[in-house]
Amino acid sequence: MNTISIYNTLINDKDVFIPIDPNHIKMYVCGPTVYNYAHVGNARPVVVFDTLYRLLKHDYAKVTYARNITDIDDKIIEASLETGEDISVITEKYTRIYEEDMGALNAELPDIKPKATEYVGEMIALISDLVSKGHAYESDGHVLFQVSTMDDYGELSGKDVKDLIAGARVNVADYKREGADFVLWKPSTPDQPGWDSPWGRGRPGWHTECSAMIKKELGETIDIHGGGQDLIFPHHENEIAQSKCSHDGANLANYWMHNGYLTVNGEKMSKSLGNFITVHELLEEYPNRGEAIRLALLTSHYKQPADFSREAITQAEKQLCRWYKIVRNSEETKPAKAVLEALRDDLNTPKAIMELNQLAKDSKNAGELKASAKLLGLLFGNAKNWDSTHVLKAGAGKFELTGHDADLLVRRKEAKVNKNWAKADEIRDDFDSRGLKLVDNPDGTTSVEKK
C-alpha cells in the first residue's frame, strides 16, 4: 500500500496517514461565510484541499469530502441591513458566485455542501448536550462554553488555558464566567433572524455548525479536517472543544491540516487589511485563465506563506501553454510514480510540478504527463485555449486598428510576397516605434499587439 504522510497540526509534525476505514475516507474543510466575494487568499485552501481530494480518490476506493456554507452570521445580517436585500437573497447569490469562481480554478464541488441554517436543530441538540454535561452554561440569554471544564483545551493551538483566562481581554462581557469562555448561542432581537430554543429565540453564536454537521453527515470522528492557518485558534480549537466534550473525548478529526497565508508584499492578504483581490476580479483580468491561477497557487508548498503576484500567474500560464502543446493529441495513461510520491509526501506540489517538467522533456511521456497533471487539477481542459499566441494576447490591451495601420499591414503583406524585406522591416519598425508589435502567425495572418 502506498502511504500518504500529512503534517498534522495536532502533533506539530509530519505523520503517516492511517485512515479510520481504508474503504471510506472522510474529510471536512471549512467553507465560506457567504456575504461577499471570496479573495484569492480564500481560494488557496480550496485549491489545496481539492488537490488532496484528488489524491485521496486516486489512492482510496471512496472519499467523502464535505465543505460547509455558513449562511447565518452577523456579517450577513449586517450586509442585509446595508443593502436592504433579504438574507437568503444574499447568501444564495454569493454561494453561487463562490462555486462558479472556485469551479473556474478547476476545484471540484465537494460531495456534501451543508448549510448552517439547515442544521440549527442539530446545533441546539449539541449545545443542550454540552449544558447537561456541565461544559456549558446559560447566562443572560446566552449559552457559553466554559473552557476551564476541559482539561486539554488548547491542544491544537498549543495554548495554555490558564494564560487565556488570566490574560483576559480588557472587555470581558459580564455574562461570561471566565474570559476565555465562548458563546455557543446568543439571543436575537425581533428584527434579527432567530430560531426557538430552550434558551429563548436566538441564533448560533459560534461556528457550532461544523461540529453539528460533521457528526450528522460523517460521524463522531473523521480522518482529515482542513482550513487556513488563521482558523487554528480559536475556530478549530473551539470546534474540538464542542465535539470532544460532547463525545466523551473522541477525536473530532485525527489529522488537522492548515495551509499558510497568501501574502501581499509579505503581509497577510485579508479583508480587514483591504489588501486583497477577489477571484472574481482576477478572472476578469485573466479570462479563461483560472487554471493558471490554480497552478500559481500550487507552485509553493501549501504550508508555506506565498506572496501573491501577477508574475506568478503569467509564469504559470506559459508553463501550461508548453504542457498543453505536448499533451494536445495524447490520451492520458497512468500518473507517474514520481508525481504520486511527491504528492503523497504531505502534498509537495512544487516537487510534483518539477516532476511534471521532467516528463515534459520527452513527448513520449505525454500520456503520463496528462494523467499526472490531472491529479493536480491541471491539463484536462481544451488545449486549443492554450495556444502560445494567446499568451501574448492575454497581456495585451484591447485597441482599435486605425485605417492607416490596416493599410500599412496590407502593404507589408505585399512587400513580403515580393520579397521586399527592406520595405517589410521598415513597416515593422514603424509599428515598433509606436509600441506595437507585429507577429506573423503560421497561417499567414499578422497580429498586432500592444507591448
Add this chain to the structure above:
RNA sequence: GGCGCGGUGGCGGAAUGGCUACGCAGCGGAUUGCAAAUCCGUGUAUACCGGUUCGAUUCCGGUCCGCGCCUCCA
C-alpha cells in the same frame, strides 16, 4: 507579554550531513526573410556568529531581520 513560522541564485521555489531540483528571466548558439514561437547550451545562491562533525545550507545555541496567532478573517 505568551505561543508559533520563516530568511536558498536576478525572481519564484524544492531538497539534502558530503555530489543542491525545477520553472521564469538573462546570456550564447541553432532554426525560421526579420520578429515571435521552438530547440540546444549556460548559474559566482543556502541572513549573520559560534558549536557538534572528517565534512553543515541541512543538526544545536545565539544575533539580526521579516511575518503570523492571541479579536471576525482561508
